[in-house]
Amino acid sequence: MFLSKSFGYALRGVLYVALIHKEGRKVQLDEMADKLKVPRHFLAKIMKNMVKEGVLNSTKGPYGGFSLHESTLKTKLISLVKLTDGMAQFNTCVLSLRKCNNENPCPLHLNMLKIRDGMLAEFSSKTLGDLLDEKNPDFIKSISTIA
Amino acid sequence: MFLSKSFGYALRGVLYVALIHKEGRKVQLDEMADKLKVPRHFLAKIMKNMVKEGVLNSTKGPYGGFSLHESTLKTKLISLVKLTDGMAQFNTCVLSLRKCNNENPCPLHLNMLKIRDGMLAEFSSKTLGDLLDEKNPDFIKSISTIA
DNA sequence: TCATTAAAAGACATCTATATCTTTTTTATT
DNA sequence: AATAAAAAAGATATAGATGTCTTTTAATGA
Ligand code: FES
Ligand code: FES
Numbered sequence: 001m002f003l004s005k006s007f008g009y010a011l012r013g014v015l016y017v018a019l020i021h022k023e024g025r026k027v028q029l030d031e032m033a034d035k036l037k038v039p040r041h042f043l044a045k046i047m048k049n050m051v052k053e054g055v056l057n058s059t060k061g062p063y064g065g066f067s068l069h070e071s072t073l074k075t076k077l078i079s080l081v082k083l084t085d086g087m088a089q090f091n092t093c094v095l096s097l098r099k100c101n102n103e104n105p106c107p108l109h110l111n112m113l114k115i116r117d118g119m120l121a122e123f124s125s126k127t128l129g130d131l132l133d134e135k136n137p138d139f140i141k142s143i144s145t146i147a
Numbered sequence: 148m149f150l151s152k153s154f155g156y157a158l159r160g161v162l163y164v165a166l167i168h169k170e171g172r173k174v175q176l177d178e179m180a181d182k183l184k185v186p187r188h189f190l191a192k193i194m195k196n197m198v199k200e201g202v203l204n205s206t207k208g209p210y211g212g213f214s215l216h217e218s219t220l221k222t223k224l225i226s227l228v229k230l231t232d233g234m235a236q237f238n239t240c241v242l243s244l245r246k247c248n249n250e251n252p253c254p255l256h257l258n259m260l261k262i263r264d265g266m267l268a269e270f271s272s273k274t275l276g277d278l279l280d281e282k283n284p285d286f287i288k289s290i291s292t293i294a
Numbered sequence: 295t296c297a298t299t300a301a302a303a304g305a306c307a308t309c310t311a312t313a314t315c316t317t318t319t320t321t322a323t324t
Numbered sequence: 325a326a327t328a329a330a331a332a333a334g335a336t337a338t339a340g341a342t343g344t345c346t347t348t349t350a351a352t353g354a
Contacts, residue, residue, distance in 0.1 A: 001148055001236055002149060002236060002241060002259065002262070002263065003241050004341075004342095005243045005341080005342070006341080006342080007241075008240075008241065008242035008243040008244070009243075011242065011254070011255070012242055015254065028299095028300065028301090029300075029301075030300090037244065039342080039343050039344075040343090040344085041343070041344060041345075042342065042343055042344085044301075044302080044303095045302095045303095047301085048301075048302060048303085051301090051302095058300090058301060058302090059300085059301080059350090059351070060299080060300055060301045060302080060349075060350045060351050060352095061298085061299055061300060061301080061349095061350060061351025061352050061353095062298065062299045062300075062351070062352045062353070063299085063300090063351085063352070064299070064300050064301065064350085064351065064352085065300070065301085066301090077255075089148055089149060093155075094149060094150050094154075094155065095155035095158065095159055095290065096152045096155040096156075097155070097184065104283075104285055104288060104289050105283060105289060106289045106290065107158070107162065107278040107281070107282065107286070107289065107290065108158070108224075108278070111269050111270075111273070112149065114265070114269075115149070115262060115265055115266045115269070116149065118261075118262055118265065119262045122258050122261075122262070123258075126258070131254040131255070134254070135254065136251075136252060138251055139254070141251060142251050142252060142253045142254065143242065143253060143254065151311075151312095152311080152312070153311080153312080175329090175330065175331090176330075176331075177330090186312075186313050186314075187313090187314085188313070188314060188315075189312065189313055189314080191331075191332080191333095192332095192333095194331085195331075195332060195333085198331090198332095205330090205331060205332090206320090206321075206330085206331080207319075207320040207321050207322095207329080207330055207331045207332080208320060208321025208322050208323095208328085208329055208330055208331080209321070209322045209323065209328065209329045209330070210321090210322070210323095210329085210330090211320085211321065211322085211329070211330050211331065212330075212331085213331090
């Protein structure tokens with residue numbers, strides 16, 4: 001797995017909030033779980049973490065829900081990865097059991113370095129806002145449907 | 148995780164057998180588990196699968212153990228991945244819950260396509276024999292030690 | 295103050311990858 | 325044939341990721 005399910009849920013969740021934000025309203029978990037076809041309470045934990053890390057805002061009570069934080073659209077994808085998956089995969093040897101290092105490289109070191117650093121660079125430069133700008137016509141469908 | 152622990156164990160296991168093969172002898176599980184610092188019985192299952200898939204030979208009984216198959220060194224890395232991790236990660240959308248497809252691409256489709264296809268190409272062309280040819284001075288250490 | 299709404303928090307269940315332990319099968323040697 | 329060696333197979337255990345359910349806290353409006 002390149003990325004966990006949690007990461008996918010997190011990204012889809014925050015993008016959904018951002019989309020609905022343009023309609024000028026907040027989003028509740030029930031709506032998100034329903035529209036995104038994501039387990040309600042599992043998503044709740046992930047959303048809560050994003051709020052805790054300052055990626056999103058939330059308010060409790062009537063008319064409450066999730067809304068954008070001023071930093072939301074500026075958030076790098078790598079921050080989401082850190083939040084859901086951690087960064088170990090980027091500095092641990094692909095053969096496990098050791099830190100990746102150049103001095104005593106494992107047989108796959110150079111190959112994996114290229115791949116991992118490519119992904120790291122991509123995710124370190126791209127923001128959530130970038131994804132929304134590049135969005136394709138069926139964007140909402142692309143984060144919602146199963147098929 | 149780009150690749151599972153099982154994959155790491157499999158690769159280190161088969162490379163160890165190949166190295167010892169040059170000394171003209173077979174390798175037993177006890178020696179491998181000890182030298183590679185890998186859980187004995189967990190490694191056993193993985194080795195058994197590699198034998199079943201024709202990546203390695205094995206013989207039971209006294210003076211038995213694991214040895215090279217004529218196809219071992221020609222085996223592509225991707226075959227090992229298929230054996231331990233399966234190929235789902237290469238055709239499933241990074242946002243889970245759907246097959247990856249170009250018609251209704253998710254927000255990360257193009258980015259991930261590049262990364263995944265890069266890794267797929269690398270692992271589809273490189274063989275176990277290639278890894279042994281490229282080997283660095285501390286090769287045995289690089290698949291054995293923890294530090 | 296009370297009722298309602300919705301997130302936060304916590305407890306528990308399930309599933310998968312990983313790890314350990316035991317028994318069975320096969321092979322070689324005596 | 326009996327013994328020993330080693331892989332194969334199977335049963336069980338543990339940990340982490342994922343999923344579900346219940347209780348608590350905070351906000352709103354009557
Ligand atoms: S040492 Fe193995 S990936 Fe760097
Ligand atoms: S559609 Fe998501 S990775 Fe291709």
